[in-house]
Amino acid sequence: MEKLLSCAFNMGTGRVELRYSDGSMISIHCTSVEDELANSRFQRPERDWLIYNDPLSYAELILNGDPKEYLQTVTEPLPFDFDG
Template identity: 50%
Template sequence: MNKLLSCRYNMDTNRVEARFANGSAVAIDCSAIEDEYGNTPAQRSELDWLRYNKPLEYTQLVLSGEIEHYLSLGCEHGRPKD
Protein backbone atom coordinates (compact mmCIF):
# COMPACT_ATOMS: atom_id res chain seq x y z
CA MET A 1 0.00 0.00 0.00
CA ASN A 2 1.20 3.50 -0.75
CA LYS A 3 2.13 5.84 2.05
CA LEU A 4 -0.86 7.80 3.30
CA LEU A 5 0.09 11.48 3.28
CA SER A 6 -3.00 13.31 4.46
CA CYS A 7 -6.61 12.92 5.46
CA ARG A 8 -9.42 15.32 6.19
CA TYR A 9 -13.08 14.99 6.96
CA ASN A 10 -15.34 16.84 4.51
CA MET A 11 -18.51 17.71 6.40
CA ASP A 12 -20.33 18.73 3.21
CA THR A 13 -20.02 15.29 1.61
CA ASN A 14 -19.70 13.20 4.81
CA ARG A 15 -16.52 11.65 3.46
CA VAL A 16 -12.97 11.31 4.70
CA GLU A 17 -10.69 12.28 1.83
CA ALA A 18 -7.23 10.72 1.77
CA ARG A 19 -4.19 11.41 -0.41
CA PHE A 20 -1.32 9.00 -1.01
CA ALA A 21 2.35 9.48 -1.88
CA ASN A 22 1.85 8.23 -5.45
CA GLY A 23 -0.69 11.00 -6.11
CA SER A 24 -3.79 8.84 -5.83
CA ALA A 25 -6.72 9.75 -3.63
CA VAL A 26 -9.70 8.02 -2.06
CA ALA A 27 -12.89 9.31 -0.47
CA ILE A 28 -14.45 7.09 2.20
CA ASP A 29 -18.22 7.34 2.51
CA CYS A 30 -18.73 7.66 6.27
CA SER A 31 -22.46 6.88 6.03
CA ALA A 32 -21.68 3.51 4.45
CA ILE A 33 -19.09 2.72 7.13
CA GLU A 34 -21.51 3.68 9.88
CA ASP A 35 -24.28 1.57 8.32
CA GLU A 36 -21.94 -1.43 8.08
CA TYR A 37 -20.11 -1.24 11.41
CA GLY A 38 -22.04 1.09 13.72
CA ASN A 39 -24.27 -1.52 15.30
CA THR A 40 -24.69 0.22 18.64
CA PRO A 41 -25.00 3.87 19.69
CA ALA A 42 -21.55 3.63 21.31
CA GLN A 43 -19.99 2.34 18.08
CA ARG A 44 -21.66 5.08 16.03
CA SER A 45 -20.45 7.66 18.48
CA GLU A 46 -16.91 6.26 18.28
CA LEU A 47 -17.00 6.40 14.48
CA ASP A 48 -18.15 10.04 14.67
CA TRP A 49 -15.37 10.88 17.11
CA LEU A 50 -12.73 9.24 14.92
CA ARG A 51 -13.72 10.93 11.69
CA TYR A 52 -13.85 14.39 13.30
CA ASN A 53 -10.78 14.10 15.54
CA LYS A 54 -8.55 11.42 13.99
CA PRO A 55 -9.35 11.13 10.26
CA LEU A 56 -5.94 9.57 9.53
CA GLU A 57 -6.52 6.76 12.03
CA TYR A 58 -10.11 6.37 10.78
CA THR A 59 -8.82 5.95 7.22
CA GLN A 60 -6.10 3.49 8.25
CA LEU A 61 -8.62 1.35 10.15
CA VAL A 62 -11.08 1.31 7.25
CA LEU A 63 -8.50 0.60 4.53
CA SER A 64 -6.76 -2.11 6.54
CA GLY A 65 -10.05 -3.84 7.36
CA GLU A 66 -9.45 -3.41 11.10
CA ILE A 67 -12.42 -1.12 11.87
CA GLU A 68 -14.63 -3.98 13.05
CA HIS A 69 -11.91 -5.31 15.35
CA TYR A 70 -11.23 -1.81 16.70
CA LEU A 71 -14.91 -1.29 17.53
CA SER A 72 -15.12 -4.72 19.17
CA LEU A 73 -12.44 -3.66 21.68
CA GLY A 74 -14.76 -1.08 23.23
CA CYS A 75 -15.59 2.50 22.48
CA GLU A 76 -13.79 5.02 24.62
CA HIS A 77 -13.67 8.31 22.76
CA GLY A 78 -17.24 8.86 21.64
CA ARG A 79 -18.82 7.79 24.90
CA PRO A 80 -20.65 10.60 26.70
CA LYS A 81 -19.11 11.58 30.03
CA ASP A 82 -21.14 10.83 33.17
Protein backbone atom coordinates in the same frame (compact mmCIF):
# COMPACT_ATOMS: atom_id res chain seq x y z
CA MET B 1 0.45 5.73 -4.69
CA GLU B 2 3.17 7.97 -3.48
CA LYS B 3 3.58 9.99 -0.32
CA LEU B 4 0.41 10.92 1.59
CA LEU B 5 -0.06 14.69 1.40
CA SER B 6 -3.27 15.15 3.34
CA CYS B 7 -6.06 13.32 5.11
CA ALA B 8 -9.16 15.15 6.26
CA PHE B 9 -12.87 14.72 6.80
CA ASN B 10 -14.89 16.69 4.24
CA MET B 11 -18.13 17.68 5.95
CA GLY B 12 -19.71 18.71 2.65
CA THR B 13 -19.41 15.23 1.15
CA GLY B 14 -19.34 13.14 4.34
CA ARG B 15 -16.09 11.51 3.24
CA VAL B 16 -12.62 11.04 4.64
CA GLU B 17 -10.31 12.04 1.78
CA LEU B 18 -6.68 10.98 1.42
CA ARG B 19 -4.58 12.80 -1.21
CA TYR B 20 -1.22 11.53 -2.48
CA SER B 21 1.74 13.25 -4.15
CA ASP B 22 1.16 11.42 -7.45
CA GLY B 23 -2.31 13.02 -7.75
CA SER B 24 -4.26 9.94 -6.67
CA MET B 25 -6.96 10.16 -4.05
CA ILE B 26 -8.89 7.75 -1.85
CA SER B 27 -12.32 8.87 -0.69
CA ILE B 28 -14.09 6.88 2.05
CA HIS B 29 -17.85 7.45 2.14
CA CYS B 30 -18.39 7.35 5.90
CA THR B 31 -22.17 6.85 5.75
CA SER B 32 -21.77 3.73 3.59
CA VAL B 33 -19.13 2.33 5.93
CA GLU B 34 -21.27 3.08 8.98
CA ASP B 35 -24.25 1.31 7.38
CA GLU B 36 -22.15 -1.87 7.15
CA LEU B 37 -21.07 -1.78 10.79
CA ALA B 38 -23.18 -2.51 13.83
CA ASN B 39 -24.87 0.67 14.99
CA SER B 40 -25.02 0.45 18.73
CA ARG B 41 -25.37 3.57 20.78
CA PHE B 42 -22.01 2.74 22.35
CA GLN B 43 -20.07 2.39 19.09
CA ARG B 44 -21.34 5.39 17.12
CA PRO B 45 -19.64 8.01 19.35
CA GLU B 46 -16.29 6.22 18.97
CA ARG B 47 -16.59 6.18 15.17
CA ASP B 48 -17.70 9.81 15.10
CA TRP B 49 -14.78 10.82 17.30
CA LEU B 50 -12.31 9.15 14.94
CA ILE B 51 -13.89 10.69 11.85
CA TYR B 52 -13.79 14.24 13.20
CA ASN B 53 -10.64 14.17 15.35
CA ASP B 54 -8.35 11.57 13.80
CA PRO B 55 -9.43 10.91 10.19
CA LEU B 56 -6.10 9.25 9.36
CA SER B 57 -6.62 6.59 12.05
CA TYR B 58 -10.19 6.13 10.80
CA ALA B 59 -8.94 5.66 7.23
CA GLU B 60 -6.24 3.21 8.33
CA LEU B 61 -8.80 1.25 10.34
CA ILE B 62 -11.22 1.02 7.41
CA LEU B 63 -8.57 0.28 4.77
CA ASN B 64 -6.23 -1.99 6.74
CA GLY B 65 -7.90 -3.08 9.93
CA ASP B 66 -10.95 -4.80 11.29
CA PRO B 67 -13.39 -2.04 12.32
CA LYS B 68 -15.88 -4.41 13.94
CA GLU B 69 -13.21 -5.97 16.16
CA TYR B 70 -11.82 -2.53 17.02
CA LEU B 71 -15.24 -1.22 18.03
CA GLN B 72 -15.95 -4.28 20.15
CA THR B 73 -12.61 -3.76 21.89
CA VAL B 74 -12.95 -0.04 22.64
CA THR B 75 -16.63 0.00 23.54
CA GLU B 76 -18.62 -2.12 25.89
CA PRO B 77 -22.12 -1.46 27.14
CA LEU B 78 -22.27 -0.65 30.81
CA PRO B 79 -24.90 -2.46 32.86
CA PHE B 80 -27.66 -0.32 34.29
CA ASP B 81 -27.40 0.39 37.99
CA PHE B 82 -30.91 0.00 39.33
CA ASP B 83 -29.78 0.05 42.97
CA GLY B 84 -28.36 3.60 42.88
